[in-house]
Amino acid sequence: MSPAAQAPPQAPLGVYVHWPYCARICPYCDFNVYRDRGRGDEQVALVAAIVQDLTTQAALTGPRTLVSVFFGGGTPSLMDPAAVAQILETARRLWTPAADLEVSLEANPTDAEASRFSALAQAGVGRLSLGVQALDDAALAFLGRDHDAAAARRALTIAGRTFPRLSLDLIYARPDQTPEAWAAELAEALDHGAEHVSPYQLTIEAGTAFDRAVRRGRISPPGDEVGAALYEITQAVLGAAGFEAYEVSNHARGPGTRSRHNLVYWQGLDYVGVGPGAHGRITRGGVRHATEARARPGDYIAAVAESGRGFSELEALTPVVAAEERVLSGLRIWPGVTFAEVAPLGLSPRQGRVTALVAAGLLKEDNLRLIVTPEGRLLLDHVTRRLLV
Numbered sequence: 001m002s003p004a005a006q007a008p009p010q011a012p013l014g015v016y017v018h019w020p021y022c023a024r025i026c027p028y029c030d031f032n033v034y035r036d037r038g039r040g041d042e043q044v045a046l047v048a049a050i051v052q053d054l055t056t057q058a059a060l061t062g063p064r065t066l067v068s069v070f071f072g073g074g075t076p077s078l079m080d081p082a083a084v085a086q087i088l089e090t091a092r093r094l095w096t097p098a099a100d101l102e103v104s105l106e107a108n109p110t111d112a113e114a115s116r117f118s119a120l121a122q123a124g125v126g127r128l129s130l131g132v133q134a135l136d137d138a139a140l141a142f143l144g145r146d147h148d149a150a151a152a153r154r155a156l157t158i159a160g161r162t163f164p165r166l167s168l169d170l171i172y173a174r175p176d177q178t179p180e181a182w183a184a185e186l187a188e189a190l191d192h193g194a195e196h197v198s199p200y201q202l203t204i205e206a207g208t209a210f211d212r213a214v215r216r217g218r219i220s221p222p223g224d225e226v227g228a229a230l231y232e233i234t235q236a237v238l239g240a241a242g243f244e245a246y247e248v249s250n251h252a253r254g255p256g257t258r259s260r261h262n263l264v265y266w267q268g269l270d271y272v273g274v275g276p277g278a279h280g281r282i283t284r285g286g287v288r289h290a291t292e293a294r295a296r297p298g299d300y301i302a303a304v305a306e307s308g309r310g311f312s313e314l315e316a317l318t319p320v321v322a323a324e325e326r327v328l329s330g331l332r333i334w335p336g337v338t339f340a341e342v343a344p345l346g347l348s349p350r351q352g353r354v355t356a357l358v359a360a361g362l363l364k365e366d367n368l369r370l371i372v373t374p375e376g377r378l379l380l381d382h383v384t385r386r387l388l389v
């Protein structure tokens with residue numbers, strides 16, 4: 001076949017699979033999660049529903065190149081590895097897998113979950129995102145985690161031997177955490193050979209156990225100045241170790257180790273969301289559409305049984321809403337977003353809100369793109385609020 005007769009390239013697509021079950025609900029978590037105990041039959045039905053939902057949504061997306069599959073939650077490392085393999089096989093069959101298809105799965109470093117790593121790798125997982133969160137026993141107890149620091153270190157060692165790619169999550173800006181202690185903890189975490197690190201500042205989300213504890217005066221998160229100092233230490237330690245801050249809370253050892261799935265979100269690409277509460281974005285006829293699955297597992301299973309999909313309808317986003325989403329996600333990464341993408345918001349290189357933020361040193365002066373400066377990253381919520389007024 002001549003090059004002129006070849007089919008045009010297919011647009012990239014990511015798939016997010018939400019597994020909502022956890023052995024324990026962490027006090028800082030505001031995700032759509034449910035206790036794992038006693039839900040065996042429901043979980044079998046949920047896997048079948050996810051497979052059907054994928055099949056139905058493939059008809060909506062049309063032919064695409066599958067660039068990433070991400071199992072999140074919840075605790076997807078509690079899944080039966082055979083179920084992981086079944087979902088992956090379905091996704092590969094429905095869309096054209098990229099040669100470098102990234103398959104990620106979130107896990108906690110409990111001994112029980114670490115014992116399943118080999119089976120999950122055989123099921124097709126190539127990148128493990130390990131929720132270490134801390135390497136200090138007191139901190140882990142405060143965070144309500146199921147593991148201690150010794151279990152975290154064991155899991156890091158096993159994961160490094162089992163998966164080609166390893167990412168680890170850490171939580172900082174914990175009460176009474178000092179800059180010196182955080183720098184030492186971060187340096188120790190890097191000794192385990194992860195190619196990707198996601199350090200998140202502890203945030204108090206409304207409705208969580210931590211939110212209630214703060215309102216009752218039982219815990220006091222660090223102030224903004226301490227949080228900023230810990231953020232700067234994060235950048236310094238990871239930068240010295242060869243990690244690039246390619247996103248506000250994500251650091252990688254070079255372009256090839258970045259999270260391709262998260263880049264799907266931040267670059268405004270399409271993704272299918274399946275599982276209870278999962279969100280998706282699908283472009284049809286040049287219009288971006290949103291999907292949001294039923295949140296409760298039983299309701300999601302029932303919805304798929306009734307209509308073949310877990311959400312009620314495709315919601316067409318207005319140009320303004322789609323542009324707002326590009327600002328919120330795209331400014332998190334260094335390339336930012338083009339002014340063409342946010343034109344419905346009236347933003348341009350000479351627009352007043354833009355020039356004011358440039359003058360304040362929070363945006364770079366650029367005629368083609370909105371790009372946040374390193375100083376702007378520290379105040380990203382402020383920057384996006386100013387732009388979206």
